[in-house]
Amino acid sequence: MWAGTLYALAAGLMWGLVFVGPLLLPEYPAALQSVARYLAFGLIALPLAWLDRRNLRLLTRADWIEALKLAAIGNLLYYLFLASAIQRAGGPVPTMIIGTLPVVIAICANLRNARRDGKLPWRRLAPSLALIALGIACVNQVELQALRQDAGADISRYAIGAVLALAAVACWTWYPLRNADWLRDHPGRSPRTWATAQGVATLPLALAGYAMVWIGMAATGSGFDMPLGPRPDVFLGLMIAIGLFASWLGTLCWNEASQRLPTALAGQLIVFETLAALAYAFILRGSMPEPLTLTGIACLVVGVLRAVRVKPQAAPA
Numbered sequence: 001m002w003a004g005t006l007y008a009l010a011a012g013l014m015w016g017l018v019f020v021g022p023l024l025l026p027e028y029p030a031a032l033q034s035v036a037r038y039l040a041f042g043l044i045a046l047p048l049a050w051l052d053r054r055n056l057r058l059l060t061r062a063d064w065i066e067a068l069k070l071a072a073i074g075n076l077l078y079y080l081f082l083a084s085a086i087q088r089a090g091g092p093v094p095t096m097i098i099g100t101l102p103v104v105i106a107i108c109a110n111l112r113n114a115r116r117d118g119k120l121p122w123r124r125l126a127p128s129l130a131l132i133a134l135g136i137a138c139v140n141q142v143e144l145q146a147l148r149q150d151a152g153a154d155i156s157r158y159a160i161g162a163v164l165a166l167a168a169v170a171c172w173t174w175y176p177l178r179n180a181d182w183l184r185d186h187p188g189r190s191p192r193t194w195a196t197a198q199g200v201a202t203l204p205l206a207l208a209g210y211a212m213v214w215i216g217m218a219a220t221g222s223g224f225d226m227p228l229g230p231r232p233d234v235f236l237g238l239m240i241a242i243g244l245f246a247s248w249l250g251t252l253c254w255n256e257a258s259q260r261l262p263t264a265l266a267g268q269l270i271v272f273e274t275l276a277a278l279a280y281a282f283i284l285r286g287s288m289p290e291p292l293t294l295t296g297i298a299c300l301v302v303g304v305l306r307a308v309r310v311k312p313q314a315a316p317a
Contacts, residue, residue, distance in 0.1 A: 004260030005269060011253035012272025014245045018079065019095055019277040021238055022086040023284055028229050029217075030083035035209035036235070038075050038202045040243025045199025048248070055193040056200075064201065066182055067194075071202040074175030075247070076209060081168035089161025091281035093147075096140040097165035099274035099300075102132050104173050105267025106307075112177065116184065117262040118312030125310055131303030132271060138296030139278065142289075176254075176270070180263045183255060191255030199248055268307045271300050 021033055049056055059067075085094040106129060110120055147158060183191065214226050229235050258266050275297060282289055289297070 001261070004257045004266070007253045007257035007260070008266060008269035009272050011250045011257060012270065012274075013276045014250035014253070015273040016276025016280050017242055017246045018082065019086060019091055020280050020284070021242055022083040023091050023281070024238060025229075025231070025235060026087060028235065029213070029224070030087055031080055031209070031213050032229070033083045033239075034076055034080040035206045035213060036239045037079060037242050037247065038071070039206035039210055040239045041075070041199050041247035042203025042206050044240075044244055044248055045196050045203065048196045049200050052190075052193050052196055055190055056197060058189070059193075059197060063182070064197070066178070067197045067201040068205070070175060070179055071198050072205055073171050074179070075198070075202050076205055078168050078171035078175065081164045081171060085161040085164035085168060087161075088164065089158045090143075091284070092139070092143045092278065093158065094161060094165040094168075095274060095277045095281060096136055096143065097162060098168060098172070098277075099136045099139075099271065100133075101169060101172055101274075102268040102271045102304075103129050103136075104169060105176055105263075105270065106265070108173060109177060109180075109263040109267050113180075113263045120262065120265065120310050120312050125307070128268065128303045128307040128310065131299045131306065132268065135296040135299030135303060136274075138299065139293050140296075142293045142296075172270075176258070176267060177263065179255070180258045180266065183258050184263075187259065191259055192252050195248060195251040195255050198251060202247075262312045265307060265310070265312075268304060271304050275300060 018037075021037070022030065025033060082094065082098065085097075106120075106125070109117070110122070110125070147155075183189075183194065186194075210227075217224055217226055257269065261269070278289075278293075278297065
């Protein structure tokens with residue numbers, strides 16, 4: 001239980017980095033950032049795939065199709081929606097919308113996977129979910145209040161960003177449920193191998209996506225300096241760092257957690273990503289969080305600590 005929780009914490013700390021890229025590269029299109037990040041992930045996975053080729057050969061055609069689906073929806077499409085949302089609404093608002101994932105995934109998994117994982121009793125799970133939801137609401141209230149006080153804020157732009165963040169939530173509700181299905185159905189397979197397989201499956205999708213973005217910009221007469229944009233050093237360094245830590249290593253840690261924990265509990269631990277992303281956002285702002293924000297963060301932490309103590313009960317046959 002605690003090993004799985006620590007793996008989930010490590011994944012959250014690294015996944016929080018994905019919220020930094022769109023803030024540091026506001027002039028780069030979200031689509032370009034998405035395909036570039038996963039192009040880096042795929043290239044990083046190639047030498048790892050060579051080292052792990054014996055285990056990768058054990059994967060069937062159905063396994064590779066599943067890896068391709070996970071790569072397309074949980075990687076490329078999710079990050080496209082997320083980066084677009086952050087560029088339109090800033091960092092904290094999409095972060096808090098994404099922060100609803102622990103609640104959404106826990107509810108979905110408890111409805112969907114009770115027979116396999118055991119059922120987390122709603123009566124004991126409810127206080128944890130309520131604390132997590134309250135924490136998210138507190139932080140969200142601070143950001144919305146700041147938005148109302150900004151006379152130059154474009155409300156419609158923020159609204160579009162919020163809708164895109166909701167689309168990202170839908171993608172990443174689907175991803176951990178399906179990913180956990182495969183891992184729990186193949187307990188003898190290495191989570192490291194499965195993370196590498198997803199990286200390999202991502203590579204052709206990212207290459208095709210990069211070509212489509214380049215062709216699309218040329219067709220529309222965009223003045224953007226392809227293929228690496230106006231700040232190639234920063235762009236390349238950031239994409240490689242996110243590709244290595246947030247994509248491959250983060251996925252590896254999450255796979256390790258998913259094999260050890262009930263899906264409903266693992267879903268709640270995605271709250272670590274929200275906490276890390278908030279910390280990184282405030283570091284970039286150079287300011288301390290408001291008292292209500294700190295209260296919200298405390299509620300999130302207490303909710304997670306309560307959640308890890310809830311034991312699943314065997315579902316009736």
